[in-house]
Amino acid sequence: MFAARYDPTGSKNISTQEKKEILLKKLKNKKNIQQNDEIIPEKDHDGDIQMENEDNEIAEETNNKRKREEIGSDSEDYSSDSSNSESESDLDSDSDSKSNSQQIQEDDSINIKNAHKSVLTRFQKVMKKQPLVNGQDEEIEEQNIEPIEVKDVAPLPQLQLPRDKQLYSQIHKNQNLDWLTKPAYYDSTTTKPFIEFKPKIEDIILKNLKNEFKIENAFSVQITLIEELLKDLKRNKLDPTPRGDYLINAATGSGKTLSYLIPIVQQLLTNGNKIKDLGLSAIIILPTKPLVQQVYSDLLKLTKGTDINIMALKSGGDLSINEENKRLKSNLINILITTPGRLVEHLNLNSINLQNLRFLVVDEADRLLNQNFQDWCDLLMNKIENNDNNDTFNNDIDKLFKLRCIKLVLSATLTTNSEKLTHLRLFKPRLVIVNSDNQQELYQLPKSLNEKVIRITEKLSYYKPLILLNLFKWIDKFDNKYNNFGIIFTKSNESTIRLNKLLNELNKSFGLNNKIDCINSMMNNQERNKILKNFDETGGILICTDLLSRGINLTSIKFVINYDLPTSTKEYVHRIGRTARAGNSGNAITLCYGEGEFKWFKKVVYSGKQINRNNKEITDIKFVKDKNDINNEGKEKDNNNDNSDIFELNLSDSDKEIYEKCLKDL
Structure with missing residues (x-):
């Protein structure tokens, strides 16, 4: 054996080197086989041991081992025989050794594949269960995601609002009074004698107009308002249905004061009862004390020769507030003239009885509503409405058919502010504008x-x-x-x-x-x-x-x-x-x-x-x-x-x- 392997001439160095490589490979294969034999069988995801597959693999490995041993022995015999033989040439021995080495390499590669087959199969199973790599996952998701339609960021289309003539802006409302009621225009140049009015004005009033005021003819605003109010008062004697309130817009100096004083005095004189028993029938609210004094003087002239009682409330006057309170509680006052501040004081004292109130006059309304003293308007309206509601539960038939208080709102520059006018709580308002040539200016x-x-x-x-x-x-x-x-x-x-x-x-x-x-x-x-x-x-x-x-x-x-x-x-x-x-x-x-x-x-x-x-x-x-x-x-x-x-x-x-x-x- 030793002689066959040792070659002192060095003629067979190549074959010897190849033999060494073959032996080294065999040693490696043995080590791999031993390691594979020591592998502990793993459990699959169901917990069962893969026994059959491992037995088959061990059987295949033992067969491969036997084949390698046989090949190794044959190669040794072949090498000894070739060394003793003198007839074979060096070229034939080299070719045979090369063919043998190639066959051994092929067998080793097959054995390696078979030896690692179980490891590869288990690795493939595990990798199938693992989640995909981020890059691969994103690529798959991008393939599965449908493309998104890109749209502009413009606002979504909105439904068109319904067009309605009543949907006015606040600015439009404050330009005129058309939102409240349709105006009735009257020519400011119209005149008419008081004696020709229908319904007829009381004789004592006509006499006082002629003797005290030195007038016999009425102006346009007086014709309009006096005749309309007298007609309403006549209808209400048979029919208590309310006719509505009045808004009067007329020029300064057009006679607005007499236009509401004459109907008030007429109503008191033609009531059919004693004037002393009628109680408070009218309240006239004015913005200043000089104006209160002026209307009070005009009323004294107009009621001359009658039993109508008139009282003017004003701070700094002849009477203190306690004395005024006593007179008001006596229920002998028929017409009350006051500023809003003084009126609030007596309303808080509950000294004013509003049970028989028929007229509420707000003169110079634009100034009074702009200067709302202590919320006089809301306070007075609440008092009037509460009084009306309480009377409806009275069993007396006279109370059930009580006449509604008529509100008269007057000014030369009547406010068009909707927010301010709502405080008056007008009922079926009728707007009267006394203007020349029916112009639209207020x-x-x-x-x-x-x-x-x-x-x-x-x-x-x-x-x-x-x-x-x-x-x-x-x-x-x-x-x-x-x-x-x-x-x-x-x-x-x-x-x-x-x-x-x-x-x-x-x-x-x-x-x-x-x-x-x-x-x-x-x-x-x-x-x-x-x-x-x-x-x-x-x-x-x-x-x-x-x-x-x-x-x-x-x-x-x-x-x-x-x-x-x-x-x-x-x-x-x-x-x-x-x-x-x-x-x-x-x-x-x-x-x-x-x-x-x-x-x-x-x-x-x-x-x-x-x-x-x-x-x-x-x-x-x-x-x-x-x-x-x-x-x-x-x-x-x-x-x-x-x-x-x-x-x-x-x-x-x-x-x-x-x-x-x-x-x-x-």
């Missing part, structure tokens, strides 16, 4: 009123009182003077007092005889009434605030001057409405200093087409401050044949010195 100016504006440079605003004093000396092209029976409107109580003192000082310094006085809210009623009476009889200049812009009925007023600009269109209408009343002529002048005030004036007066001027325009008075400007204006006037007015202002140095001195003395 604010109506008297036809005999002329509006004027004077634009003055802002540099001269320091001499504003001195310019006003010169205006008293001015005469327009129609020979109208502005120094007697006129009202000057300012912005505050302090400005009225200061301007009054300064103008009186300037009067003395310049040797003028203008009669100037003032009225403000800090005065008591007696002092105020005295000044108004004196002004109405003897004339002069009266300086006041917007306190007198509401309801003061003085037909003697010839002109109004807006010394300070009004704060709103409504205030402008009420201010200039103090003149040209009851068909008399009147003028209204507004002073504007600088472009800023003039723009504000245009915004207040011209905006929104709210004012009906009866096809008239505001006259722009040309302002000149020296003689050169006067001459130039005169030349332009001749060339253009212009008949416009010119306000001439000649302020000398001495005039300015006197003005400065008066300011220091003040």
Whole structure:
């Protein structure tokens, strides 16, 4: 054996090397077989041992082992025989060894595959149970996911809202009163004698109208409201069905006060019972104490010669609140005139019996609803409705057929604000607009009123009182003077007092005889009434605030001057409405200093087409401050044949010195 394997000549080195490789492979195969024999059988996922497969694999491995041993022995014999044989060549031995080695390699590869077959099968089973790799999983999911349709991010289409004529915006509602009821327009130029009214007015009322008020013909608003109310009162004697409330919008000075006073007095006189037993039949609410005093005076004249009891509630009056409370609880008052603040005090004291209330009048309604004193409106409406509801459970048949209280809401600038009007809780309201030519504007100016504006440079605003004093000396092209029976409107109580003192000082310094006085809210009623009476009889200049812009009925007023600009269109209408009343002529002048005030004036007066001027325009008075400007204006006037007015202002140095001195003395 040793001789056969050792070759000192080195002729068979290649075959020997191949033999070594074969032996090494055999050793490796034996080790693998031993390791496979020691493998513990695993359990499958069901817990059963795979015994049959392993037995078969062991049998195959033993057969392969036997084959390898046989091949090894044959190769040894073959090598010994070949070494002793001298006839075979080296080339044949090499080819035989190569063929044997290739066959052994093929058998080893087969044995390796068979030896690891069980391991591979188990590995394949385990891998089938494992989740897919992330990359593979995502690829499969991407293949299975359907493509998403890409859409724009525009908003989804919405259903179209139904079109309804009743779906108005709040702004649209506040432009007019069409949302509440359809207006009825009446011509402001219509007149009619009181004696021709149907139903007929009581003789004692006609007598007092002629003797106390010096009137025999009614204006348009009086014709409309008086006749309609008298018809309602006549129907209700047989039919208690309520007819509805009234909203009255008429120009200042059109006679609104008498339009509601006459029906109230008529109802009390024709009731059929004693007036003393009727109790409280009417409440008239007014915004200011001067207006309360004026309506109270008109009622005293209208009820002269009757047993009707009238009471005016006002703070600072002749009676204290306790004395007023006693008189009201006596149930002898038929008509109550009051401001909202005083009314709330008595409602809280439960001193007012609303059981027989037939009329509720809200005069100057826009101002009263804007200044809701202590929620007077809701408080009063709750009292009236609670009283009506409690009476319906009374077994008395008279209570079951109780007549509803009629609400009369009046103003020259009636509010169109839906939120404010709802506080009045109107029932079937009827809107009456007294307007010329059936125009759609809610604010109506008297036809005999002329509006004027004077634009003055802002540099001269320091001499504003001195310019006003010169205006008293001015005469327009129609020979109208502005120094007697006129009202000057300012912005505050302090400005009225200061301007009054300064103008009186300037009067003395310049040797003028203008009669100037003032009225403000800090005065008591007696002092105020005295000044108004004196002004109405003897004339002069009266300086006041917007306190007198509401309801003061003085037909003697010839002109109004807006010394300070009004704060709103409504205030402008009420201010200039103090003149040209009851068909008399009147003028209204507004002073504007600088472009800023003039723009504000245009915004207040011209905006929104709210004012009906009866096809008239505001006259722009040309302002000149020296003689050169006067001459130039005169030349332009001749060339253009212009008949416009010119306000001439000649302020000398001495005039300015006197003005400065008066300011220091003040």
